[in-house]
Amino acid sequence: MADLMLTPRNAWADLTVAEIPGATLKPSPTRHRVLFQARERELETRMKAAGMAAPPAILRARMMDDVALLRPGPDEWLIVSEAEISPKWHEIAGPGAIEISHGYAGIEWCGPRVMLALSAGCPLDLHESAFPVGMASRTLYGKSEMLLWRQDHARFHMEVARSYLSAILAFFGETARHLPQS
Amino acid sequence: MLLIPCPYCGFPRPEIEFRHAGEAHLMRPEEPASDEAYAAFLYERENPKGIAAERWRHVHGCGRYFNALRDTVSDRILAVYKPGEVRPEVAS
Amino acid sequence: MSGFRATSGGRFDRARRVSFTFDGVAYLGHPGDTLASALMANGVSLVGRSFKYHRPRGVLAAGAEEPNALVTVDRGPGRITPNCRATEVELFEGLVARSQNRFPSLGFDLGAINSMLKPLFPAGFYYKTFMGPAINGKAKFWNRLFEPLIRRAAGLGAAPTEPDPDAYASLFAHCEVLVVGSGEAGLRAALSASENPAVRVILCEMDHDFGGWLLADPTGARFRDEAIATLRTRPNVRLLSRTQCFGLFLQGFVGLVERVTDHLADPAIDAPRERLWQVRAGRIVIATGAIERPLVFPDNDRPGVMLSSAAHILQGRYGVLPGRAIVVATATDAAYRTAFALADGGARIEAILDRRDHAGERVRAEAEARGIRVETGLTLLGTTGKKHVTGVSYAPMQNQDLRGPSQVIACDTLLVSGGFTPTLHLLSQARGSLRWDEPLSAFVPDKVPENINIAGLASGDFPPELRGAALGLLPGNDDKSALAFVDFQNDVTARDIRLATREGFRSIEHVKRYTTTGMATDQGKTSNINALSIAAESLSQSLPKTGHTTFRMPYVPVTFGTLAGAYRAELFDPIRRTPMHDLAEKRGAVFEDIGLWKRAHAFPRAGESVKAAVQRETRTVREHVGIFDASTLGKIEVTGRDAAAFLDRIYANPVANLAPGRCRYALMLNEAGFLIEDGIVARLSDQRFHITTTTGGVGKVLHLLEDYRQTEFIDLDCFLAPVTEHWAVIAVQGPKAREVIAPLIEGINVAADAMPHMTIREGRLTGVPCRLMRASFTGERGFEVNVPADFGFFAMEALLARAEGLGGGLYGLEAMHILRAEKGYIIIGQETDGTVTPHDLGLGWAMGKAPRDFIGKRGLARPDLLAKGRKQLVGLLPDDPAVVLEEGAQIILQHEPSTGIAAQGHVTSAYFSPNLGRGFALAMLKDGRNRMGEVVTIPMPGERVLARIVSPVFLDPEGRALHG
């Protein structure tokens, strides 16, 4: 019996995504997530020792090597990665790190109208002067919590709790149809 | 919807990201505490007309608890400060 | 005679026509018309019946301030909108509109008899009736007679009965400057603010076209056209027409509602009906203009009586003249301009009756040049006519006295101008204050919040022609004379307001509520100042001393649909499903909502009832083995050097001494000492814990843990994160539980002595990482298999296949509830209600004996929590084994209770148990543990049930089934 292998079935299984001109949503390939706590200076020391750049400021995210390091709170850090998180990063995250890989799903938002589409549910000012490229913050989208990371002018990465994914896609599907022209 | 300046995030954020967490600066009475003193700690609150010191949590944001001075008449938040910090002096 | 379309003028599409119906009669109008302008162009002047007296009413105003012409627009089932202002309803091909508040028809209304019974409807009628005669303490007259009558007679249109099929959109928007109103002041503000391309500007206009009063005059319209063209070229400007600013809140937060499709004959299938804009604006410019006031004199409400400014707009924008023989009664020069414009459009101005002794030089000269008859220094005494005005009577005045006999001038239209009021509802909503300006006879802005500017007429900066006022009931009229209306929408007369002050109401807020003036959807737009003036005069005090009432939002009615937005039906709240949801669905699960989660209630087979399925599943677990999706259970990981010390302070149980690999059932109290949460604390290693909470409690627990971690136990080094959704959990419960899991588990010795009850191990389930917990909420041998969520579905499938091979199967939430209740295991929120202590539940043992401090310890020592006679957890067995008690039913000690006897406890859980073969219950009962064996009475609908008090553990009290 033990030779039976369990096939993974991720949060996107059986979900469909609405499409509108100018805003595309697709599953993010990021699958690995580790959350940890560290004071900024302490982490900076650890990262420097590993030959890395300084960690990002609060509410900022940075691509470092093959992983993204997000800082959603003053002492709170999130590693998000497509590939298995390397021992080097586990070292940096420290012994108290908590794995939350399967608890969240990543959504890629692309296109000239994504800012508008997000505004149907996000109360933050997403203008680039207020939410610049590189910013990453938890906030709300409709009645669901999300962690929103602006990767480019018209490209966002959204981390959502696994069981909220379908509600978020449904909310997008309903509200995206009703956006004004611009 | 109020804008609340989170002292950790550093700029005003919409109220719906926050959760109110009751009156600030409540001190658990020193042990041994009388029943009266403990009941007061549990249940007696200031509820002022004017400046109230209260706790908020940026629950859909940085997740941190902090204190705020809010004028309950104008609903203006006059100051925010981190737990453990001294309540600032403000004029309403 | 009534209104008609002039051969030239206006800003509508004269070339095209659209057809519409009003009260079933077909008419033609033009694109660009409002329902009001089109009706008047067709000579229809009677458009509604008044609220209380069912008086015939016509169009009074030109926009949102219209109090009379409220109509129902019918766009088909579920799309019936009552109380639309005809002055705002845009005409489209096929528009169906109906008048309101009339029976059987607008022309012949039985309700108009109220007019003759007017002594019945004085101010305060409703309040006085509420206090009417009561019989045996019951207000029978109200219930049986008055209420049904009033409900039929009163009201503003009828709500549709079908669900609303339309979609409603909403958006958050942010700008540096929001301009409300697109008249001259608003356009200038938007133009100058948007010169800087970094400044985002939103200009909103409630009308379907930008420009406000500029649209009524050709010179103004040119400026308007140029301004709009410029604004359209600026990418930092958002122009929103048909968009009403209905609420202004603190810190620049503003509610706008945009009417997206109501004006379209054939809207796109996908288009929303309305859109809510939740705007955060750095600065708000209120450029909402001014509203003209009517004159208060007897019978001032007949169709054909209209505000002078409204007639001007009607002629200038829609090319419609309100009549052919027009009298203008005024206290301002502005009405002279209206008279001139109408004369140019082809109407005959019979006279201008000026309340004042002198009109302005320029208008007087022009009137003379045009040969228009002007009378000054006079008062109005009434109008003649029935469903339309046929004449107006006036008399010359000297100071406050009549100077001569009254005279009548025949006319088909009477235009009135009692002065102008700056529109400051929004300022008032934003907690700005107003000040009485005596020369202007109006309230003007006083204290304005620093993020708000008031521009144009709204600021009280009136050009000379708009100055002048005739406030309150015009002299020469008294209470005995006929009805002189102040608030047209609420049918409040000058006499009503005087009556209120005579009956002792002195605060203007009280006068407002007693008379209903300035209430409802109208919010006193045309009536406020006149009402205040009459109240002030009658209280013999100045108007500023009388003060003004607070303007409530919304400025105009807002549909529920707009406020609900996308949040309805499936999207009302997020629906959360576990990774194994589809498997449950495939197996025929009936789901129930637990918080936001969908959880399987039971798995009825073909032809099996839900009830029977629950009984079968309950038996299966006790006899064989059951598989249960426990993924929704809250899970939190706690790590760090001081994780153990932290949890030891949090839980009422000692946790610090828990060895790695061990689990403990643990209780969480609040500071008051009451039980708020329970769960399992599992120690994975020295500095890592996996704790579980109830499904609904995890948010609350996280909030609480973070609170203590961040603000109180700051000396402790620990970290925590919710892992509820990282782990899918499959509970395997029953005598054959080990047989089910053993062949699938790798790296863990699951033998009884190697992995006893309340232990946790990490290993693999068919190659996948797994946290295996030996725990039981059923009283049977049990394992809880945690696998990363992506593997939950197939892990459950694999475990289920094993279980089914052993005679087991799936069980749902209801079977789980029965299983735990048979063992006397409590559920937070079912056995507890926030006033229950561990001792009350017989769980005092869990707190241990060693002295230590924890949250709630001091609370538990409070006298009331130690007192004798507290409610305690007991079991109940009804005498009749077939009976299942009602949860929440009260418990009485007496078997023949007299009326009024106090309950001594209540039933908290009750089920039928297939394992016991009878109904049973858990209950909280005063001094219950000392009452074992006693028989109590439980009143149930239609009967009294007797039940015996027993231990809350109904099965296997020694807990033998858990072990081995």
Ligand SMILES: [Zn+2]
């Ligand atoms: Zn924050």
